[in-house]
Amino acid sequence: MSNDSSDLSERAQLMLRALIDRYVRDGQPVGSRTLAREAGLDLSPATVRNVMSDLEALGFVCSPHTSAGRVPTVQGYRFFVDTLLKVQPLDNRAIHSMRLELSLEQTPKDLVESASGLLSGITQLAGVVTLPSQEHALFKRVEFLRLSGTQVLAILVTGEDEVQNRILSTEKEHSPAELQQASNYLNELFAGKDLAEVRTALLHEMQETRTNMNSMMVTAMHMADQVLEKNQNEDFVMAGQTNLMGFQELCDIDKLRKLFDAFNTKRDMLHLLDQCIHSDGIQIFIGDESGYRMLDECSMVAAPYSVDGQVLGVLGVIGPTRMAYDRVIPIVDATARLLGAALNQKE
Amino acid sequence: MSNDSSDLSERAQLMLRALIDRYVRDGQPVGSRTLAREAGLDLSPATVRNVMSDLEALGFVCSPHTSAGRVPTVQGYRFFVDTLLKVQPLDNRAIHSMRLELSLEQTPKDLVESASGLLSGITQLAGVVTLPSQEHALFKRVEFLRLSGTQVLAILVTGEDEVQNRILSTEKEHSPAELQQASNYLNELFAGKDLAEVRTALLHEMQETRTNMNSMMVTAMHMADQVLEKNQNEDFVMAGQTNLMGFQELCDIDKLRKLFDAFNTKRDMLHLLDQCIHSDGIQIFIGDESGYRMLDECSMVAAPYSVDGQVLGVLGVIGPTRMAYDRVIPIVDATARLLGAALNQKE
DNA sequence: GGCTGGCACTCTATCCTGCGGAGTGCTAAA
DNA sequence: TTTAGCACTCCGCAGGATAGAGTGCCAGCC
Incomplete structure (x- = not known):
């Protein structure tokens, strides 16, 4: 019970949150001075350093080398999304325009394409939607x-x-x-x-x-x-892969290549997406949690979409571990609902 | 008539060929010393420099900066493929194994996928095949x-x-x-x-x-x-896009991204491919010759494929300008023939 | 006891420098 | 016409100095 969340003081949690916030914004290791300013706690950098030291001991952050700032670890992100995260509610205008966009499509296939496009367009990550199961x-x-x-x-x-x-x-x-x-x-x-x-x-x-x-x-x-027999057309639609090219952490051509190859072969992707079909809410894979090497340094936020309580498929986004979960999660959530509703209408 | 090919001495042509050969191999500007060794003409570097100077005046080569070696220009490549190129005949074993691979497929759609895969696999570039027109x-x-x-x-x-x-x-x-x-x-x-x-x-x-x-x-x-009405299903199949990630000249993420976006939107690609459908042989676009910005620094080698003299579609490869044309051309040519033959068999 | 300022230390990134290598153009000689 | 030589240019790399950011620890303060 030693690294239970109860071990983490309110203050430490606030700091972790601030650190991740900041790191997600600009991708640089965050130092004590910056964090002291950012966190709004009116503490000195020295104090911040002490807290950071605790966070490091718990495995939530680490520094890439001595005298660099701290960077969240996978466990850090995990703790963050599990207990710290306050999702930003999506404003109604945005939802409305999404619904509008979807309402233009006629066939389920087009709807799925459109949803995938919406996801990638809004989040600036790669959007993926499995085709509705028949x-x-x-x-x-x-x-x-x-x-x-x-x-x-x-x-x-x-x-x-x-x-x-x-x-x-x-x-x-x-x-x-x-x-x-x-x-x-x-x-x-x-x-x-x-x-x-x-x-x-x-x-x-x-x-x-x-x-x-x-x-x-x-x-x-x-x-x-x-x-x-075998009527399930296992397939998915993807949009905005090239959005991923903009991220430093993926500028390693080799990594990018693995990722794109994975998108093209589709097999592993489908496997991964399949795992989400049985959970009835948002599912988040951070970094190597998915167990698929292709998603090293990447996270996936996914949600099943359904009509009349029947889950038809899964949709989500894929992006670097360092993504704005608080922004992405409600978008994925809303898209899943909207797609379900749109499919319902056409039936 | 001043930069007619007749202006170019046998020796100069040989050098241009050697230069392109070398540059295609390792992507580095080629200097006079290297070329003197390579060309097999037993000339001194100084002489080579004179000839290079002529070639530069004709616009066939240029140097990226003073005291770098020379690099072929688009016109250089053009002259090379038009008048200098000796394609390496494909050996029968290779053709046979390609035919074998294609013979395994049943539907035209699968055949096209397979052909695209063959092209990209053998050339290590991106292969593209339009679907047979109906x-x-x-x-x-x-x-x-x-x-x-x-x-x-x-x-x-x-x-x-x-x-x-x-x-x-x-x-x-x-x-x-x-x-x-x-x-x-x-x-x-x-x-x-x-x-x-x-x-x-x-x-x-x-x-x-x-x-x-x-x-x-x-x-x-x-x-x-x-x-x-409008029965032509305009579409194409692509394989091995990620092969292109290996090339230095495309490591500029922005360029790569443009290219991939173009592949995804498909429209311009189809346009470009359409241009090849009316020529009855190999067609080669070098660098910006295609007029499409997406293919800056890229070339395309394409050939129509046909059954019973009826052109059904186009196939080809896309890669950096610096590609081994002598190797790629016969491969594209052979694939076009084999695909035509295979489609014929299934009919 | 927790917070803070100060201090020494470490590591990185960047800039500058100098130098060797590669290549060029020109000129004069063979 | 070819070649050798020479002066010049430019790149790339290694080394060194410096500035900046950040850390850990300690001693003092509330």
Whole structure:
């Protein structure tokens, strides 16, 4: 219990806050004199030094070398965002203009692009938004089109007239009439249900009542299964990567390159974003906390967005560890809400 | 006629070649001593200096400052690629492994991605490939699906079972039977023709024979027109952007940023690539020749690729002006041929 | 006991300096 | 026409001095 937060005097906390504030502003190690002036506590630099010494012992700050000022550590930032941070509420005008911007978009895909652009534009960091999972989209109807031989084109229409194509290979050739029957059957059975429901219903039917289904129904079920299989289009949209080029701590070309490569390969990014989908609030990864080397010296602030309580995806920003968390967090939060609301409207 | 190539002695040409060779290798201004050794002409540095002086007068080289070596200018590179360059033929093993790599892909989209990856991987520059234009894809069939009210979903199947969706708004509501009639009519009329043909035929029909068409036919024509309208999906695929981060001349973060922004906005890039689609061979933009500021200090080597003599798109690489043109050119050339061949196979 | 001023010390960044290396242009000789 | 030599220029680097910022510690003060 020795480095519990209760160990930290009010004054020390204030100083840590002031230090991080200042460091976030100009990226230079903060010295005792500066901090004495900044903190507004009317203390001498010497006193400040003593407190800083305590903070260093707790691992919240460190100095890059003797006789440089102090710099917050990852744990420092962590303590800061967990217990010290007062987020700045977003003013209504800003929210309004964001809502306006989103309201211009029509398709979910465009909405996501727009949200990503908003995030990067406002925060001047890189914005990232995963595409809405289709899991809870509504099954509207499905049609089958015979292409050639055993190739069948399936067309799935979901909720807001989103259309998806998939080419299936069937075991035997089906006549147009058979295909028509199959789609009629499925449309009748599943129209208006959400895709997740449809899948479970499908599995259930196929296992339990196989015996009293006629061959047409079996065909239909099989094809529907293929259509819905791995329907989650795992992908995300990103905007403003180049914003990150402006930060000193990333001017190390090699680091920047790793980061950009990671953005391009997408795999690790998706993994990381996936971790946020199950928490229902803002999630913050600071520095190497994410466990992904690509984000060394970087932080991510993310939040899931949802419609009707159903989480559809995750959005957030990526930037240097030294970012203005108090400003960024409410922006991410608001964007998540607004995107959810906008998606809701279009449905 | 004073700076015609005939003005340039054999020796001077040899030197320019050697200078560019050397400069491309290590990016340092080349001095007379080095060049004297390199050129293999058994001349003294002093003589080399005289020749360099001539080259400088012609605008083919310049020195960044007094008493630095010489560096090729844009005109120097231009003269080099136009009249001096001997491309290194690609060895068969390399071509074979490229062909192999491409043969693994199934869809045109994947092929394009793969080609882009090949270009960037082999050249260590950024590879870019425009998506094949659909202009000359074959019309296979079209189907219409009534969504709701006057909303109709059109499904266009082209050549290699590529599927495209488009949602149309019609003036009046159509029954499924009417839609079926319309698609039957269009399929009969146009199956097997290429899309460009279909469009012109469509326009022709609509203007000339409007009088003796029944209303179903008019409907069909109108809908087909909407489907084909602006069918060119203008887009391109890029790989290996981060390769460009390794070059000194782009370490200026600001320049790099402009470049990346340009890649992301895509518009100017497409414009530039479009210029290459009408030339039937390799096209080379050096430095600011392209007229696009984003490519300052960069060059592009591009070639159209085609199937059956029909140009489908453009591919190429983008890198610093100081690139190994003799190595890059045959690679771009080969990739264009191979991509064309691969696309042909899949059709 | 906590706060403060003072002091010695350390480390960095910056500027200046001098010097060697590389390269040039010019000139005169081969 | 080529070459060698020479004077000159400029860059890059290493060394040294200096200023500035900051630290830790100690002794005194409230």
